[in-house]
Amino acid sequence: MALKHSKQREMIKEFLMTRTDHPTADEVYVNVRRQNPNISLGTVYRNLTLLADLGEIKRIRVGDGVDHFDADTSPHYHFVCTECGRVMDLQMKNLEEIVTLAGANFDGQIAGHVTYFYGVCGNCKKPGTTS
Amino acid sequence: MALKHSKQREMIKEFLMTRTDHPTADEVYVNVRRQNPNISLGTVYRNLTLLADLGEIKRIRVGDGVDHFDADTSPHYHFVCTECGRVMDLQMKNLEEIVTLAGANFDGQIAGHVTYFYGVCGNCKKPGTTS
DNA sequence: TAATAAAATAGGAATCATTACTATTTTAAT
DNA sequence: ATTAAAATAGTAATGATTCCTATTTTATTA
Secondary structure, three states, X not given: OOOOOOHHHHHHHHHHHOOOOOOEXXXXXXXXXXXXOOOOHHHHHHHHHHHHHHOOOEEEOOOOOOOEEEOOOOOOEEEEXXXXXXXXXXXXXXXXXXXXXXXHOOOOEEEEEEEEEEEEOHHHHOOOOOO | OOOOOOHHHHHHHHHHHOOOOOOEHHHHHXXXXXXXXXXXXXXXXXXXXXHHHHOOOEEEOOOXXXXXXXXXXXXXXXXXXXXXXXXXXXXXXXXXXXXXXXXXXXXXXEEEEEEEEEEEOHHHHOOOOOO
């Protein structure tokens, strides 16, 4: 833990660590405001970006137009439910080898890949379960 | 070709078909305006969305905050250059089998995957080449 | 401990991509 | 030719995110 965090930054990181789903900046804002009603949305954004730059959290983009954040920085994949929009973790091995495949007929230098999966989550599959 | 396209819609699709890179809505707008200086940005957006919904073009999201569009609707992967931001095609086999891997320890129904690669493109690799 | 400097905040304004709205025009159908 | 449907241009609205600035908090130093 190189940098000493401000109170609000610590709060934001703590909150993220309690969550296995992957909140958006606004969700972080709404929740953290319960402990600190004065915190501003700008502060949430600034600190999420800072934490992501430090590598202490991860920014997740799954094409829904909103950034999600994850306190688990270990490499893993995500699933987005096309019904409820939730983003959840997937238990599966890393696919780094596909970078080699991708580089085989390509001129440039491939540094990495982004992969996520989509479909209907376990909750939405069960009819009548609106949660 | 089920639906008869309007003049501007046809123009947009034609333009996309001439491009192997993957223009954004604004790039489409700027270019198509050369043939029809009166076309509005709203029309470009509306028709790109319509064409994508019809399956005649594909919307590509590579996490740069802007949608790109591709007239090639066959399944293939993309590469984003972290230097110049360009989005280009990759020559490689489809990885649909990873959906099975992803579904192995997952509760829901996985319908598909999104994968793209990033790194430095051939052009940006060569130092001094600013193009 | 008081004074000074640096870092961070709250709150609001600005930005940028995209979508929505509406009066008008174009195209199709009768 | 008349009427109805579809699409457009142009502009306003939206929503996520970033930027700006006066003020506050925290750290540093004498």
